[in-house]
Amino acid sequence: MAMRFVRSVLPQLGFVTRSVLGSNHQLKIQLYGHATGPLPVIREATEAEEDRVLNDPLKHPDFFHVSELFTLKDLFDARVHYGHKRGCRHRLMEPYLFGCRLEQDIFDLDQSVLHLQQALNFTAHCAYRKGIILFVSRARQFAHLIEKTAQESGEYAHTRYWQGGLLTNAHVQYATGVRLPDLIIFINTLNNVFEPHLAVRDAAKMNIPTVGIVDSNCNPSLITYPIPGNDDSPPAVKLYCKLFKMTILRAKDKRRQMDLLHGLQKD
Amino acid sequence: MSRPFSIRHLHPSFLHLHVVKHFTSSGRGGDRPACSSMSECRAADRLVSLAATRSGRSIGEPGGVSERPATGNMAGSRVRDLLRSGVLKEYQKPSWFDVYAAFPPKREPIYQKPKQRFGKAQDPVQEIFYQEDMIRAKFYEMYGNGPRAFDLSRSNFVSTCQRFVEKYQDLEAQGEADEEKLFEGTSRALLAEGIILRRKAGNRIPSKSLPGGVLQEAEAQGLVSDLKSQEAPKDGQEGSREETTQP
Numbered sequence: 158m159a160m161r162f163v164r165s166v167l168p169q170l171g172f173v174t175r176s177v178l179g180s181n182h183q184l185k186i187q188l189y190g191h192a193t194g195p196l197p198v199i200r201e202a203t204e205a206e207e208d209r210v211l212n213d214p215l216k217h218p219d220f221f222h223v224s225e226l227f228t229l230k231d232l233f234d235a236r237v238h239y240g241h242k243r244g245c246r247h248r249l250m251e252p253y254l255f256g257c258r259l260e261q262d263i264f265d266l267d268q269s270v271l272h273l274q275q276a277l278n279f280t281a282h283c284a285y286r287k288g289i290i291l292f293v294s295r296a297r298q299f300a301h302l303i304e305k306t307a308q309e310s311g312e313y314a315h316t317r318y319w320q321g322g323l324l325t326n327a328h329v330q331y332a333t334g335v336r337l338p339d340l341i342i343f344i345n346t347l348n349n350v351f352e353p354h355l356a357v358r359d360a361a362k363m364n365i366p367t368v369g370i371v372d373s374n375c376n377p378s379l380i381t382y383p384i385p386g387n388d389d390s391p392p393a394v395k396l397y398c399k400l401f402k403m404t405i406l407r408a409k410d411k412r413r414q415m416d417l418l419h420g421l422q423k424d
Numbered sequence: 425m426s427r428p429f430s431i432r433h434l435h436p437s438f439l440h441l442h443v444v445k446h447f448t449s450s451g452r453g454g455d456r457p458a459c460s461s462m463s464e465c466r467a468a469d470r471l472v473s474l475a476a477t478r479s480g481r482s483i484g485e486p487g488g489v490s491e492r493p494a495t496g497n498m499a500g501s502r503v504r505d506l507l508r509s510g511v512l513k514e515y516q517k518p519s520w521f522d523v524y525a526a527f528p529p530k531r532e533p534i535y536q537k538p539k540q541r542f543g544k545a546q547d548p549v550q551e552i553f554y555q556e557d558m559i560r561a562k563f564y565e566m567y568g569n570g571p572r573a574f575d576l577s578r579s580n581f582v583s584t585c586q587r588f589v590e591k592y593q594d595l596e597a598q599g600e601a602d603e604e605k606l607f608e609g610t611s612r613a614l615l616a617e618g619i620i621l622r623r624k625a626g627n628r629i630p631s632k633s634l635p636g637g638v639l640q641e642a643e644a645q646g647l648v649s650d651l652k653s654q655e656a657p658k659d660g661q662e663g664s665r666e667e668t669t670q671p
Contacts (some may be wrong), residue, residue: 215526234579246549248538256552263552275527282523339520361533364499366520378536381499382529 223277240373253385284408288339343369
């Protein structure tokens with residue numbers, strides 16, 4: 158492995174190798190004219206440094222500046238304020254509604270902005286701590302978009318049929334010791350038959366925090382960080398995907414930055 | 425992916441004797457014990473997963489601890505209580521726990537069943553109506569949908585009805601008081617600007633604006649009943665037809 162690396166670099170650097178083949182002998186390399194200087198030292202972080210890297214961001218109310226990612230006007234232009242009709246309304250969503258215009262429920266975007274900021278902040282911190290994030294949605298219209306978002310942000314998505322024991326019976330369905338997600342993001346809280354998605358209840362059982370877009374026909378009580386807003390219009394869902402992707406990438410970049418700052422080298 | 429973990433290093437006192445016999449005699453490494461029954465497998469898995477957690481892995485792995493119903497207390501308070509009581513060790517604390525403690529949600533996520541509303545309980549969500557809705561209702565009553573279709577792709581689009589409303593408000597600001605006169609005046613003004621408004625079937629021109637003595641019933645009562653109802657102005661075409669006497 159190391160030999161292959163050395164051989165590939167050989168023509169460019171022009172150094173001399175005195176190597177002995179065989180897994181038991183160590184490879185000795187002498188570098189001449191190496192432009193970048195001495196190789197960085199790899200060392201394990203001390204307890205205090207790790208604590209600082211992990212806990213300093215918690216002291217700041219908006220460490221990742223997620224509130225700068227969007228404005229109320231962006232939500233309005235993306236038609237986030239449109240709910241379903243009055244007959245579809247879930248009673249527990251009434252606090253989040255601004256009013257009802259000709260039978261169509263309208264969300265209070267002031268509240269939506271605050272909820273979205275909280276949710277994005279939590280997502281960012283989870284991604285910063287290298288948590289596994291799972292995007293869940295059962296809207297077939299947006300399945301591809303959500304899978305693409307998850308892939309681009311380096312996380313996971315499940316937009317297909319949810320088998321009963323995926324979270325609660327993971328040790329049997331996958332393998333023992335499988336790591337469950339640390340955060341589940343619901344772009345649609347309901348499944349194809351307009352019932353609450355099973356993953357909402359299962360995540361609550363398995364102590365996994367959830368972030369979810371709750372429309373006016375959803376039950377927001379089990380979601381840890383609900384975001385009241387439209388989940389059916391393409392512009393709204395595109396906006397959410399864009400925001401989640403930006404927060405996760407931002408948080409991961411920040412983590413890499415902080416690690417480098419404290420003298421750690423990771424692969 | 426979890427690291428493979430050998431159960432040989434754990435005290436196998438809970439395992440059945442024949443399982444121990446299989447395992448310790450040969451001395452070969454194994455990631456999973458050779459269990460002959462389901463309960464032994466589950467117990468072994470639980471130990472494997474408990475011991476495998478090193479740095480804040482997901483709480484979902486220990487089987488018995490996390491299987492709780494979704495009602496009642498939720499993850500934040502439940503995990504906090506588990507940590508306090510010592511069931512969960514510090515290294516088993518989930519990575520999101522500190523974040524949850526630092527930024528708690530506005531409302532604790534406890535399951536709530538939606539309650540039915542009975543009898544005289546009012547709808548807490550307010551209706552959204554504007555002053556211009558009176559003018560819009562009259563416009564749709566008289567002219568139906570208007571000559572031009574709505575172009576919703578543009579956010580700065582001004583519909584015929586909106587132009588009517590703005591003109592009406594301008595005339596009202598200029599001092600005109602009578603509703604009928606305002607209405608007619610706005611229609612004439614829009615006609616001057618080039619917008620032709622065709623009346624719906626069943627609406628007659630009121631007698632005051634006509635030169636001759638044509639008897640008509642006023643449309644006022646029909647308009648008032650429509651304004652009070654919940655119907656959309658666009659549904660005025662299917663709505664009630666006001667009484668008009670034919671000459």
